[in-house]
Amino acid sequence: MPAALDELIRKAGVVGAGGAGFPTHVKVQAKVDTVLVNGASCEPLLASDIVLMEHEAASMLHGLVRVLDHTGAARGIVCVKGKHRGAVAELRRAVAVDDRLTFFELGDFYPAGDEHVLVNEVLGRTVPEAGLPLQVGVLVANVESLCNIDRAAAGLPVTHRFLTVAGEVRTPLVLRVPVGTPVGDIIALAGGATVRAFRIIDGGPMMGRVLADSDQPVTKTTSGILVLPDDHNVVRAKVMDPEKLRRFTQTVCCQCTMCTDLCPRYLLGHSLHPHKLMRGFGTQLLTGEIAREALLCSECGICEKYACPMLLSPREINAQIKQELRAKGIRWQPGNAPMQLRALRQERKIPTSRLLERLGLAAYHSHPAYDTREVRPSRVILRLQQHIGAPAVPVVARGEIVTTGDLIGDIPGQALGARIHASIDGRVTSVTETAITIESTNRGLPCP
Numbered sequence: 522m523p524a525a526l527d528e529l530i531r532k533a534g535v536v537g538a539g540g541a542g543f544p545t546h547v548k549v550q551a552k553v554d555t556v557l558v559n560g561a562s563c564e565p566l567l568a569s570d571i572v573l574m575e576h577e578a579a580s581m582l583h584g585l586v587r588v589l590d591h592t593g594a595a596r597g598i599v600c601v602k603g604k605h606r607g608a609v610a611e612l613r614r615a616v617a618v619d620d621r622l623t624f625f626e627l628g629d630f631y632p633a634g635d636e637h638v639l640v641n642e643v644l645g646r647t648v649p650e651a652g653l654p655l656q657v658g659v660l661v662a663n664v665e666s667l668c669n670i671d672r673a674a675a676g677l678p679v680t681h682r683f684l685t686v687a688g689e690v691r692t693p694l695v696l697r698v699p700v701g702t703p704v705g706d707i708i709a710l711a712g713g714a715t716v717r718a719f720r721i722i723d724g725g726p727m728m729g730r731v732l733a734d735s736d737q738p739v740t741k742t743t744s745g746i747l748v749l750p751d752d753h754n755v756v757r758a759k760v761m762d763p764e765k766l767r768r769f770t771q772t773v774c775c776q777c778t779m780c781t782d783l784c785p786r787y788l789l790g791h792s793l794h795p796h797k798l799m800r801g802f803g804t805q806l807l808t809g810e811i812a813r814e815a816l817l818c819s820e821c822g823i824c825e826k827y828a829c830p831m832l833l834s835p836r837e838i839n840a841q842i843k844q845e846l847r848a849k850g851i852r853w854q855p856g857n858a859p860m861q862l863r864a865l866r867q868e869r870k871i872p873t874s875r876l877l878e879r880l881g882l883a884a885y886h887s888h889p890a891y892d893t894r895e896v897r898p899s900r901v902i903l904r905l906q907q908h909i910g911a912p913a914v915p916v917v918a919r920g921e922i923v924t925t926g927d928l929i930g931d932i933p934g935q936a937l938g939a940r941i942h943a944s945i946d947g948r949v950t951s952v953t954e955t956a957i958t959i960e961s962t963n964r965g966l967p968c969p
């Protein structure tokens with residue numbers, strides 16, 4: 522009897538490629554009525570999902586059909602912004618292969634790809650506060666994850682990742698690279714940085730994080746490498762010292778409520794009022810009831826990068842409060858009152874073009890070309906934790922020769938986790954508690 526899809530996905534190490542890396546074999550065990558393909562490609566400047574939908578639509582839809590069959594869902598809806606004319610044309614044609622598949626054209630706003638926003642936009646359903654789409658019968662799947670499911674069904678593990686290289690690089694592009702490739706190699710493939718002093722962001726300008734250096738590796742969740750001048754506002758906001766931010770908040774917040782008025786989760790009817798959190802935080806009179814609201818924050822960054830006239834960061838303050846609450850084991854307790862969409866929600870959606878202007882990123886290329894070169898780094902560093910759950914446990918030792926696709930890290934026992942596979946042919950040169958390094962044996966074909 523052939524293995525069940527969730528077992529094939531587990532063996533292949535598939536995780537959510539667009540978010541925090543939730544193990545996909547667990548997600549597909551749910552029973553739902555609808556699967557939404559999240560093709561919103563929400564983060565400004567990131568385009569790898571669009572490129573995948575233009576070039577790998579058949580693989581993505583094979584993955585989607587397998588998920589429909591496995592979860593019992595009656596329909597799969599591919600959701601893409603109408604502005605991506607190439608992907609829209611390709612997908613409108615492609616969904617005709619199965620009458621369970623349809624297409625939904627999204628507006629061009631941020632954050633259209635937030636799961637709560639997407640489910641409401643497409644189906645009119647409201648995901649509970651701090652809840653999951655599964656609670657309203659919906660599984661939201663990332664484009665690349667579906668391609669990886671298609672490959673997993675054929676016995677192929679996750680070894681590569683599509684990503685965008687954007688910002689201050691000579692040739693912005695979309696590439697398919699081995700997981701674990703150092704980001705410095707990838708920037709070199711894009712012709713190198715065009716400014717002397719720069720910082721590298723793993724992900725997009727809104728939710729990405731600044732990397733310590735160019736030796737950091739690509740992971741299964743790296744959707745983009747963004748190179749920006751080190752004095753760019755986007756970088757400054759991300760590297761601000763948390764203590765300095767606390768002091769600023771205490772003295773500068775004018776309680777204008779703009780952060781709440783434009784918060785996408787507040788506009789969906791959630792009990793999240795970032796201005797109240799900021800007031801409580803600033804006056805050091807934060808009550809438990811208000812503090813708990815931070816647990817509802819998606820960290821989308823609208824309040825920090827678009828709404829606040831004083832350049833404060835409710836997002837960062839919420840992240841700090843969330844961390845403290847979670848450390849104490851405090852969870853969100855839903856109320857009894859039904860959630861209601863706020864008035865003016867439609868009018869308060871943030872157009873991506875205006876967001877790009879506000880971020881100071883409008884001059885950068887937002888849909889770079891797909892570069893089909895085969896990327897062969899001389900070395901990969903494979904983190905043992907590239908996903909939500911327990912880190913993988915190494916199953917190789919230093920000195921071993923491995924081939925692309927070999928299992929090198931396994932899920933510990935019955936824990937939530939994901940397997941890790943060799944992404945190049947080579948020799949294992951280091952095994953630590955956090956990562957496995959492989960040096961290539963394909964001498965003469967390194968990255969530039």
Ligand code: SF4
Nearest residue numbers: 774775777778780829
């Ligand atoms: S937008 Fe800024 S200044 Fe206004 S209430 Fe929010 S944090 Fe305070």
Ligand code: SF4
Nearest residue numbers: 784818819821822824
């Ligand atoms: S980051 Fe700000 S705007 Fe986004 S959900 Fe959190 S509080 Fe709302």
